[in-house]
Amino acid sequence: MAVLVTGGAGYIGSHMVWELVDNGEEVVVLDRLSTGFEWAVAPEATLVRGDIADQDLVANLVREHKIDSVIHFAGSIIVPESVSDPLGYYENNTCKTRALIEAVVRAGVPHFIFSSTAAVYGAAGSVPVSEDTVLNPESPYGLSKLMSEWMLRDASRAHALTYSALRYFNVAGADPKGRTGQSTRGATHLIKVASETALGKRASMNVFGTDYPTADGTCIRDYIHVSDLARAHYLALKRLRTGAPSLVANCGYGRGFSVLEVIESVRRVSGVDFDVQLSDRRPGDPPAIVANPARAMKEFGWKPERDDLDLIVGDALAWEEALKRKNSVSA
Numbered sequence: 001m002a003v004l005v006t007g008g009a010g011y012i013g014s015h016m017v018w019e020l021v022d023n024g025e026e027v028v029v030l031d032r033l034s035t036g037f038e039w040a041v042a043p044e045a046t047l048v049r050g051d052i053a054d055q056d057l058v059a060n061l062v063r064e065h066k067i068d069s070v071i072h073f074a075g076s077i078i079v080p081e082s083v084s085d086p087l088g089y090y091e092n093n094t095c096k097t098r099a100l101i102e103a104v105v106r107a108g109v110p111h112f113i114f115s116s117t118a119a120v121y122g123a124a125g126s127v128p129v130s131e132d133t134v135l136n137p138e139s140p141y142g143l144s145k146l147m148s149e150w151m152l153r154d155a156s157r158a159h160a161l162t163y164s165a166l167r168y169f170n171v172a173g174a175d176p177k178g179r180t181g182q183s184t185r186g187a188t189h190l191i192k193v194a195s196e197t198a199l200g201k202r203a204s205m206n207v208f209g210t211d212y213p214t215a216d217g218t219c220i221r222d223y224i225h226v227s228d229l230a231r232a233h234y235l236a237l238k239r240l241r242t243g244a245p246s247l248v249a250n251c252g253y254g255r256g257f258s259v260l261e262v263i264e265s266v267r268r269v270s271g272v273d274f275d276v277q278l279s280d281r282r283p284g285d286p287p288a289i290v291a292n293p294a295r296a297m298k299e300f301g302w303k304p305e306r307d308d309l310d311l312i313v314g315d316a317l318a319w320e321e322a323l324k325r326k327n328s329v330s331a
């Protein structure tokens, strides 16, 4: 019995692979390496280079490795890019997820865990948001993920498939053991960008929008440590394996920080007073989004272990240092 992790060479997926390997699971990674890295995959896992929409490949992997569960991370993830290339996002996130679900259902795999996102709520929800808050994605990215949730819901009603759709809030940090982290070149995520700026990899960074209706005028987000998130997936998987029904659950800590508070944390932890430019709003950004994580805690007993902004930032900075060393050795 093995777990198929799509996108397992990417940021969150590579942490998931370690979580599974650490728990003695057999893991197969399917990744086309568009933004992921071969070296990010734990050596204990089998990496197969390919596309999630290749249904023959998926069928072969399920048969060959006796896959009982799929954890699906593969996708395109940048909100502003989805605004300028909506059809590309619907193709990679929605159409290809449809093909994957179909292959999985045909092959008789019983369990599926899906990377959804807080972007399905848009700006309409109150803060903090629970899972039954009105869904109103503001970006094609959010909608591409919501459509995948709906396909899973309907497929699970029609077929022998149970699923968990986990709606991540803002994922940050790196493996506390330093085995993997966020390595994407040109990443756009706030903590990654601020860490790169603190370490001199960027001359300066932008604060996108200072006129939001928040205390300091900048956007508020709920930052969750990537290792706590990987743990939540493993608990959700164990729950499905007991025969429990399908579930949608938020993954966040229930506490928000503004862009300026995050930048202050990166300055504090790194000890570097780096430069920031106050800029216009970025398209597609909701002003504030914070999770109500009660369901994940109740239904699969998730207990965050790294719920501390400076700790998250410290792990992100440590990984950034490690990448700097890695790149200077390979240069």
Ligand SMILES: NC(=O)c1ccc[n+]([C@@H]2O[C@H](COP(=O)([O-])OP(=O)(O)OC[C@H]3O[C@@H](n4cnc5c(N)ncnc54)[C@H](O)[C@@H]3O)[C@@H](O)[C@H]2O)c1
Pocket (backbone or CB within 6 Å): 006, 007, 008, 009, 010, 011, 012, 013, 030, 031, 032, 033, 034, 035, 036, 037, 050, 051, 052, 053, 072, 073, 074, 075, 076, 077, 092, 096, 115, 116, 117, 118, 167, 168, 169, 170, 171, 172, 184
């Ligand atoms: N990073 C966040 O803050 C965040 C928040 C909410 C949800 N998510 C979701 O989590 C998942 C993982 O995000 P991430 O930050 O690790 O991104 P990432 O870009 O690091 O990882 C995505 C991986 O998927 C692979 N991939 C993409 N399209 C593929 C395809 N068609 N076939 C095979 N492989 C493909 C890439 O090569 C990469 O390794 C995504 O689905 C994303 O939407 C991320």
Ligand SMILES: O=c1ccn([C@@H]2O[C@H](COP(=O)(O)OP(=O)(O)O[C@H]3O[C@H](CO)[C@H](O)[C@H](O)[C@H]3O)[C@@H](O)[C@H]2O)c(=O)[nH]1
Pocket (backbone or CB within 6 Å): 077, 078, 079, 116, 117, 118, 119, 168, 169, 170, 171, 188, 189, 190, 191, 193, 205, 206, 207, 208, 209, 219, 220, 221, 259, 282, 285, 289
């Ligand atoms: O250089 C930067 C980068 C970001 N920001 C701001 O920081 C906040 C967080 O931005 P991120 O790009 O780090 O994250 P997003 O909130 O846009 O999106 C992330 O979280 C979402 C869920 O809320 C989605 O799931 C998505 O995949 C993931 O990228 C936003 O207000 C953004 O405008 C800046 O000011 N400067």
